[in-house]
Amino acid sequence: MEPFIGEIQLMPISFVPRGWELCAGQLLSVSQNTALFSIIGITYGGDGRTNFRLPDLRGQVVPGIGSGPGLTPWAWGETRGEDTVAITEAEMPQHNHGLRGLNSPGSSEKRATDSFLAQDDRAGSGVVNYLTGGDSPINTELSSQATTTSGSGQPHENRQPFLTMMYCIAVNGIFPNRS
Numbered sequence: 001m002e003p004f005i006g007e008i009q010l011m012p013i014s015f016v017p018r019g020w021e022l023c024a025g026q027l028l029s030v031s032q033n034t035a036l037f038s039i040i041g042i043t044y045g046g047d048g049r050t051n052f053r054l055p056d057l058r059g060q061v062v063p064g065i066g067s068g069p070g071l072t073p074w075a076w077g078e079t080r081g082e083d084t085v086a087i088t089e090a091e092m093p094q095h096n097h098g099l100r101g102l103n104s105p106g107s108s109e110k111r112a113t114d115s116f117l118a119q120d121d122r123a124g125s126g127v128v129n130y131l132t133g134g135d136s137p138i139n140t141e142l143s144s145q146a147t148t149t150s151g152s153g154q155p156h157e158n159r160q161p162f163l164t165m166m167y168c169i170a171v172n173g174i175f176p177n178r179s
Contacts, residue, residue, distance in 0.1 A: 025056025
C-alpha cells in the first residue's frame with residue numbers, strides 16, 4: 001500500500017526505505033519536495049523559501065494534539081519536556097522525617113519497646129544510646145548535629161521504559177485529500 005505524503009511511520013528496521021526520510025530534523029529543499037512542503041510547511045523550522053525542516057523525533061515521545069479532560073492542550077508541532085530533571089523542595093509532596101527523642105543521657109545501647117533515642121553521654125563515641133522508661137519528657141527538639149541532610153540535587157533521568165525504533169516520514173506517495 002502506498003503511503004500518504006507526510007505520513008509518519010515507526011520502522012522496526014535498521015534502514016530508511018526508499019521514498020521515506022528519517023525524522024531527524026534535517027533541512028530539505030522546498031523546490032525538490034514541494035508536495036511535502038505544502039503539507040507540513042515550516043512547522044518544524046526552515047526559512048520557508050528555500051528549505052524546510054522535518055520533525056526531529058529522535059529520543060522523543062509523540063503525544064496527540066488537543067487535550068483530554070483536565071489536561072493541558074497541546075498544539076500541532078509543539079515540543080515540551082526535558083531529558084533530565086532535578087526535583088526541588090517545592091515539588092516534593094509534603095512529608096516529614098519525624099524523630100522523637102529525649103534530651104537526657106542514655107542508659108543503654110540496646111533498644112527496648114519502652115525506650116527512646118537519647119543524648120549520647122559518652123562525648124560522641126558513635127554509639128546510639130537509648131533511655132528506657134523514666135520520667136523525661138519526649139518530643140524534645142534534637143540538636144542540629146542529630147540529623148543530616150541527604151541528596152545532592154543532581155538531575156536524574158525522567159523517562160518511562162522504552163524501546164528504540166526509527167520514525168520515518170513519507171516524501172513520496174499519494175497526496176492526501178484535505179476534505
